[in-house]
Amino acid sequence: MTSDTTGRVLRLLSLLQTRREWSGADLAERLDVTVRTVRRDIERLRELGYPVDSARGHAGGYRLTSGTDLPPLLLDDEEAVAIAVALRTAAGGLTGIEETALRALAKLERVLPRRLRGQVAALQGSLAGIAWEDAGPRADPALLAALSVACRDHEIVTFDYTGRRGVGTPRRVEPCHLVASGGLWYLLAHDTDKDDWRLFRLDRISGALPTGRRVRPRPVPGDDPAAFVAERLTAAPVRHRAVATVHASADHVRARTRGLAARLTPIDEHTCRLDASDDDPRRIARMLAGLDTAYTLEADPETADHLRASALRALRALS
Incomplete structure (x- = not known):
């Protein structure tokens, strides 16, 4: 290939990697060539091993699909x-x-x-990471990747889901968004059987299978998936209750903590409430440890015992 042709084919490949599907006319306009030239360049890519599918019809269409090997990617x-x-x-x-x-x-x-x-x-x-020995349940990267594709393509997925009480149930959902919060990954999806939005922890999902059926994307209530998930997480029932009345404004606490915005409720200019409730008392302890001001705490007996034992161990270590 000449240098001009080579450069054009590389630009074509870059375009195919940025969108799921392109019409021949759109590609020709972007590359400032004819549709016939686009067809020839697509054939060149196929000869180089890139799996490019063609859609039938007058307008035609092209998309880069998965093949037996991962072809080279073009990155700026x-x-x-x-x-x-x-x-x-x-x-x-x-x-x-x-x-x-x-x-x-x-x-x-x-x-x-x-x-x-x-x-x-x-x-x-300039980067440093903190690896917690006990970071809680961890999600499977393959599951995360599969659900990401399902969210992108608006493809219905089926899986078995284990609830908080350990009971598994089959689910059929329309995936919408994946959200990471507090060391856990969640799938926000519309449950087709319950006809309502649901939040699923990825570490409790097993046997996820795409159905091949695609649907139109549903608008998330409030048009903000992250805010919707945060609201659901704070409203969801948890095993351990811990609510702190913090002697500082909500803005003060929000500026000095990470990921707690949805858990904060202003009481007045100098006081706010932090809902630190969680299924794991160790995560409650880490959340409260991030506060840099005085607070009073309402907690269930098991959570209070855990926090008291942790504080006593720290005091004995200091003495």
């Missing part, structure tokens, strides 16, 4: 740096992803241009 400078840093810091809430991320990072860094290696090295040198 910012995308390459972002992926390298994300791989370097990948960990939270996913089972066994750390080693896989480091292998992928090694491959990426091997081919990074010199001008980008310095940026990645500087960013990595």
